[in-house]
Amino acid sequence: MPTGPSRRHPTLDEVAQHAGVSRSVASRALNNAPHVSRAKREAVQRAVRLLGYVPHPTARALATRQTGAAALVVSGEDPSIFADPFFTEVIVGASAALEEADLHLMLCLAASDRGRKRVEELMRRRGADGVMLMALREDDPLARLAEEADMPVVFGGRPIGPAPRHYVDVDNTGGAREATEYLLAHGRRRVATLCGRLDTEAGRARLRGYRDAMLSAGLEPLPPQEGDFTEPSGAAGMAALLSRHADLDAVFAANDNMAAGALRTLRAAGRTVPDDIAVAGFDDLTVARIADPPLTTVHQPVRALGQETARMLLTLINGQDPTPLILPTRLIVRASA
Amino acid sequence: MPTGPSRRHPTLDEVAQHAGVSRSVASRALNNAPHVSRAKREAVQRAVRLLGYVPHPTARALATRQTGAAALVVSGEDPSIFADPFFTEVIVGASAALEEADLHLMLCLAASDRGRKRVEELMRRRGADGVMLMALREDDPLARLAEEADMPVVFGGRPIGPAPRHYVDVDNTGGAREATEYLLAHGRRRVATLCGRLDTEAGRARLRGYRDAMLSAGLEPLPPQEGDFTEPSGAAGMAALLSRHADLDAVFAANDNMAAGALRTLRAAGRTVPDDIAVAGFDDLTVARIADPPLTTVHQPVRALGQETARMLLTLINGQDPTPLILPTRLIVRASA
DNA sequence: CCCGACCTTGGGAGCGCTCCCATTTGGAAG
DNA sequence: CTTCCAAATGGGAGCGCTCCCAAGGTCGGG
Numbered sequence: 090m091p092t093g094p095s096r097r098h099p100t101l102d103e104v105a106q107h108a109g110v111s112r113s114v115a116s117r118a119l120n121n122a123p124h125v126s127r128a129k130r131e132a133v134q135r136a137v138r139l140l141g142y143v144p145h146p147t148a149r150a151l152a153t154r155q156t157g158a159a160a161l162v163v164s165g166e167d168p169s170i171f172a173d174p175f176f177t178e179v180i181v182g183a184s185a186a187l188e189e190a191d192l193h194l195m196l197c198l199a200a201s202d203r204g205r206k207r208v209e210e211l212m213r214r215r216g217a218d219g220v221m222l223m224a225l226r227e228d229d230p231l232a233r234l235a236e237e238a239d240m241p242v243v244f245g246g247r248p249i250g251p252a253p254r255h256y257v258d259v260d261n262t263g264g265a266r267e268a269t270e271y272l273l274a275h276g277r278r279r280v281a282t283l284c285g286r287l288d289t290e291a292g293r294a295r296l297r298g299y300r301d302a303m304l305s306a307g308l309e310p311l312p313p314q315e316g317d318f319t320e321p322s323g324a325a326g327m328a329a330l331l332s333r334h335a336d337l338d339a340v341f342a343a344n345d346n347m348a349a350g351a352l353r354t355l356r357a358a359g360r361t362v363p364d365d366i367a368v369a370g371f372d373d374l375t376v377a378r379i380a381d382p383p384l385t386t387v388h389q390p391v392r393a394l395g396q397e398t399a400r401m402l403l404t405l406i407n408g409q410d411p412t413p414l415i416l417p418t419r420l421i422v423r424a425s426a
Numbered sequence: 427m428p429t430g431p432s433r434r435h436p437t438l439d440e441v442a443q444h445a446g447v448s449r450s451v452a453s454r455a456l457n458n459a460p461h462v463s464r465a466k467r468e469a470v471q472r473a474v475r476l477l478g479y480v481p482h483p484t485a486r487a488l489a490t491r492q493t494g495a496a497a498l499v500v501s502g503e504d505p506s507i508f509a510d511p512f513f514t515e516v517i518v519g520a521s522a523a524l525e526e527a528d529l530h531l532m533l534c535l536a537a538s539d540r541g542r543k544r545v546e547e548l549m550r551r552r553g554a555d556g557v558m559l560m561a562l563r564e565d566d567p568l569a570r571l572a573e574e575a576d577m578p579v580v581f582g583g584r585p586i587g588p589a590p591r592h593y594v595d596v597d598n599t600g601g602a603r604e605a606t607e608y609l610l611a612h613g614r615r616r617v618a619t620l621c622g623r624l625d626t627e628a629g630r631a632r633l634r635g636y637r638d639a640m641l642s643a644g645l646e647p648l649p650p651q652e653g654d655f656t657e658p659s660g661a662a663g664m665a666a667l668l669s670r671h672a673d674l675d676a677v678f679a680a681n682d683n684m685a686a687g688a689l690r691t692l693r694a695a696g697r698t699v700p701d702d703i704a705v706a707g708f709d710d711l712t713v714a715r716i717a718d719p720p721l722t723t724v725h726q727p728v729r730a731l732g733q734e735t736a737r738m739l740l741t742l743i744n745g746q747d748p749t750p751l752i753l754p755t756r757l758i759v760r761a762s763a
Numbered sequence: 764c765c766c767g768a769c770c771t772t773g774g775g776a777g778c779g780c781t782c783c784c785a786t787t788t789g790g791a792a793g
Numbered sequence: 794c795t796t797c798c799a800a801a802t803g804g805g806a807g808c809g810c811t812c813c814c815a816a817g818g819t820c821g822g823g
Contacts, residue, residue: 097576098551098552100778100779100780101779101780101781102779102780105803110802110803111802111803111804112779112780112781112803112804113781113782113802113803113804113805114801114802114803116780116781116782117781117782117801117802120781123800123801124800124801124802125801125802126800126801126802129801129802141550143547143550143551144551144779144780145551145778145779145780146547146551146553147484147487147488147493147778147779147780148488148778148779148780148781148808149779149780149781150484150487150488150780150808151484151485151487151488151778151779151780151781151808151809151810152779152780152781152782152807152808153780153781153782153808154808156484158532168518168521168522169518171514171517171518172511172514172515172518173511173514174509174510174511174514176514177508177509177510177511177513177514178509180508180533180535181505181506181508181509181535184505184533184535184541185505188535188538188540188541188544191544193532193534193544193548193553194532194533194534195495195530195531195532195533196517196521196531196532196533197530197531198517198518198521198525201525203525203526204521204525207525207528207530210480210483211530213478213480214435214480214481214482214483215435216483216530239434320712320715320716346712349716350716352716352718353716353718356718375657375683375713376712376713376716378657379657379686379687379689379690379713379717380716380718381689381690381693381717381718437808437809437810438809438810438811439809439810442773447772447773448772448773448774449773449774449809449810449811450772450773450774450775450811450812451771451772451773453810453811453812454772454811454812457811460770461770461771461772462771462772463770463771463772466771466772481809481810482808482809482810484808484809484810485778485808485809485810485811486809486810486811487778487810488778488779488780488808488809488810488811489777489778489809489810489811489812490778490810490811490812491778
């Protein structure tokens with residue numbers, strides 16, 4: 090019955106001693122580096138198994154100056170921003186990509202002052218090997234931090250302003266345009282938009298897409314009704330829209346949550362969808378399929394967004410210089426439009 | 427314009443030198459430990475500010491044998507399990523609690539073999555100061571790992587089998603019983619259940635609650651229709667239930683996703699809710715509110731679950747010995763029942 | 764005025780690993 | 794049987810921090 094801390098956690102020295110080799114050789118064998126004879130390599134492996142040796146990650150990190158972790162930072166003034174199924178999908182994708190490189194995922198919700206301060210420290214002191222930044226808003230302090238940080242940074246979704254050096258984004262404008270065009274192509278003329286937060290690039294880009302489509306069809310875009318990507322804001326926005334334009338025949342919402350909210354308001358107002366009024370959303374997450382009627386929506390590859398963002402970070406960590414990536418969207422037609 | 431790595435990342439030695447004190451004093455001043463004169467303490471603070479010093483987390487970790495991070499491990503054979511809004515809420519809660527203790531959150535999806543192996547290493551070698559384990563299934567290998575690990579472990583939701591030493595859970599049985607009782611109290615008699623995965627304790631516990639309520643009312647519980655907590659499984663399960671028992675007048679679903687699926691099937695089958703058949707769910711996440719009709723459901727404090735799990739882990743890390751915690755649920759009555 | 768008692772101080776030994784480099788070893792080539 | 798080169802080896806110096814401990818200072822009380 091082994092006891093004592095040294096017994097529970099053998100060090101590399103003990104392994105080396107046990108295998109009758111030096112620490113250097115043991116280290117090389119462990120990282121299967123060259124310059125180790127077959128015999129000693131096997132002796133080390135035996136000792137490792139026998140002692141149940143597991144390398145100490147922190148010690149390794151200190152010596153190599155690599156932490157073995159990447160951070161996913163989600164900005165926002167309220168942690169509820171994160172409570173969107175969108176992020177779980179992103180995380181699943183990022184996690185999968187990181188796993189291949191054997192990096193751990195640190196999740197930082199930069200929602201409070203304290204949270205932001207911790208992210209700042211992280212970036213100032215290389216608390217991670219790289220950082221993925223998401224959901225930045227206008228004048229987000231994280232943007233400046235990212236520039237000053239001497240560590241790999243990739244943006245998941247462009248921030249407002251000049252495009253950063255490294256980012257992965259989705260074709261927000263194209264998707265929104267396609268959805269709006271679809272509405273127009275099916276005879277709708279009084280098309281409004283429930284746009285998303287205009288202090289985010291995604292919100293603005295989708296609004297641009299809507300406007301582009303309207304103008305191309307020779308129609309005057311209606312003034313957008315701004316929401317914050319949540320269901321209640323969609324419901325409230327739809328009510329506002331209805332009172333302003335009683336004769337609407339279609340609405341493009343900046344995401345599925347808001348579209349679902351719109352549906353709820355329309356139902357309460359006695360309007361039928363899509364007969365009286367068509368509704369289209371954006372995201373194609375679960376909610377789009379379970380809405381009644383199921384939502385016609387712009388599918389965006391959310392999991393791939395996470396995965397590609399992580400991959401780009403990995404190539405950056407790897408010393409290469411990837412180019413930005415824009416992922417395509419596609420319209421999914423269901424019953425709501 | 428400072429250049430060179432040493433310039434960018436001053437060490438404690440440099441700070442000490444700058445402040446005209448020893449490294450020890452600088453260290454003490456930094457961690458505001460006692461035995462430092464006011465004058466030197468201030469000198470150190472000045473030097474810190476001047477040089478833009480940020481302590482090196484890894485070095486500190488190696489010296490203190492604490493990593494400054496806690497891991498949240500989500501088990502499951504498929505990463506899609508994680509793609510449930512439930513987890514984002516848990517994370518928001520856990521993140522908030524951890525933030526207060528200035529611990530980082532590492533997220534581990536133990537969905538692949540590789541992922542599980544990494545978790546194993548993490549636990550074997552104290553790659554974190556503590557671990558929160560969630561969504562364990564029957565005979566989950568993580569359970570054994572947790573016992574062997576010599577690090578603080580808290581379960582978020584009990585695993586199947588003997589209760590672990592430290593856990594936070596929700597009153598699943600009580601909530602399910604209450605929901606079923608509500609259905610019965612409103613005149614429903616042919617009440618079925620769309621139960622969740624029976625290889626999870628939550629799935630079993632909610633089934634028990636349903637059965638308890640039925641038996642207490644002198645009714646024979648109907649054989650449960652098992653799903654996997656997803657919307658499609660709810661839709662398919664509802665179809666199966668309908669073909670087996672055409673005369674159902676109520677369904678209790680083990681979570682909101684499945685209830686939403688049931689709603690979809692019922693709608694397609696031309697049954698009206700709640701007139702023909704009442705539906706109740708469990709969770710009270712966003713989907714419950716946006717379903718049509720809005721779901722009567724058992725509210726569980728998901729964010730608090732995350733928060734309390736993290737808090738319990740913190741007290742454990744702190745050397746204390748907390749007792750298990752069961753959080754209450756409450757029925758939220760909406761239009762579906 | 765002297766002597767403990769206590770607060771300060773800084774030296775130094777790690778924490779466990781990686782990696783450079785000098786040294787030894789084993790052969791292949793001449 | 795030398796000569797040399799490459800592979801193999803292990804010693805040792807860090808990585809940047811914490812913390813123990815011995816040494817020096819300051820003060821109050823006897």
